[in-house]
Amino acid sequence: MKVMKPEWANLEAFALSLILEKLEERIDHVWFGAVCKNWRTVAKLNHQNHQFKSNALPMLMFVTEREGKEKKINLCGIPTARVYDHFQLPFLQNHGKEICGFSHGWLAIVSYDSKVITLVNPFNNNVAPIILPPLCCVPCGVGKVILSANPTTSSNFYVATTLGCCSVLYIRAGQKGWTCVTTNYLSKFTDITFYKGLIYAVNRSGTLVSCNPSSLDDRQRIVPKVVFQGTRGSCYKWAYLLKSLEGNLWMVTRSWHRRTFQVFELEMDAQSWNFEPLRSLGDNVVFLSCNSSISVSASCFSNCLQKDSIYCSQYGLGIYNVRNGTSSNIFPCNLPIQENLPPCWVLPSFQWD
Structure with a gap:
């Protein structure tokens, strides 16, 4: 037969x-x-x-580097913890460069030698990199870099970042120089985001400030608005900002002593702002790192994501459940992530044309 x-x-x-x-x-x-x-x-x-x-499931992008060899870009998936290492990113190969943000499908790579930030789209070879003007100063290191819109679909977008010396820098597409926003806070900004046309930045005390990039003159002395004053004496290991699936602004704080998180939602009442603590994330599953903050739908990925959970790749790879306060590991402990090259959550958007 x-x-x-x-x-x-x-x-x-x-x-x-x-x-x-x-x-x-x-x-x-x-x-x-x-x-x-x-x-x-x-x-x-x-x-x-x-x-x-x-709908896309976030993947962990991390860089490995062996002495005398080029850096390798790796992607790790959540369901199987399988590592994909077939990606090349020429702009990252030289020493003194690192990933400092993922926003609207674009990676931000900073070169500390030239003080230049380059935007690259790792999943679309048909778009050219965007090289931004040199930063006015890099005394304490570049923080997270964010975009207000996708440069592929919008020519009018802003790029913003934080510096370790309590400053916020931003630039509009086509401008020749950065605008610097300085504050008197001693605690450095740990995260930054665009929300409803404004730039928001938060520091380790939970103090939130904002500025309007479109209405300020570069020649003026720019003073940010204090949206929420952190509690006196409080100091978090890190504070994150992100937009929920429902379109609300969230702040997530991480404690120093234990791997515990608190999630707050920004609410306006009688012309004043307050952060209300949340006991449940609803349909949101949150992904946090020092260079990206993402929220995805729990119902779309119920087979592989834990509901009411925070997936954090900073200070170790862990999952924290907001509802019951328990922690667990995301990936096996032998994942080859280097401490000096922080990993980044990305949303792959591969092209089919």
Whole structure:
């Protein structure tokens, strides 16, 4: 009896779509499309017409560097902890460069030798890198770098960052120099974000300040507005800012002594701002690092993400459950992450054209 070999390349589109839906990692969709022309066509159509276009599972990007060899870009997926190391990023190869942000699909890479920040899109080879003007000063190190919009779809965007000396820098696309916002706070800013057209920055005491980049004259002395004054004497190991799925501004604080987190939602009442503590994250699952803060839907990834949880890659890879206060590990402890090259959460957005 002759055994018939399955013709995998000629499977019907419906069957291939069912297989594709079972793949949690966006990068696995790329490998799916690389099998043959028919599979690629199905994958491309699904991404054009399906929920995959807006929903993506975060992956951990980290850099490994061995003495005498080039740096290697690695991506690690959450469901399987599988490491993908086939990525090259030429702008990161030289010494004195590191990733300092992921925003709207773009990585920010800072060069401490030239004091220049370069924006690159690691998942789209069709867009050129954006080299920003040199920073006016880098005395204490560059903090997180963020974008107000995607440069691929918007020509009018801002880039903002923090410096270790309690300063905020921002620049609009096309400008020749950075605008510096200085404060009198001794505690450095740990995070920064764009929210409803304003720049918000938070420091270790939980004090939140804001400034409007579009209405300020570069020649004026810029003083930020204090939105929320942190509690006197309080000092967190780190404070993060991010926008929830519902469009609200959240602050997440991490304690010094234990791996515990608190989540606060910014609310306005009678022209004053307050942070209300949250006991549940709703449909949000939060991903935090020193250079990216992301919130994704728990219901979309219920098979591989823990509800009401914070996935943090800073000071170790851990998961903290906000509702019951328990902690666990994300990945195996032998993941080759180097302390001097901080990892970054990214949302892969691979192109199909």
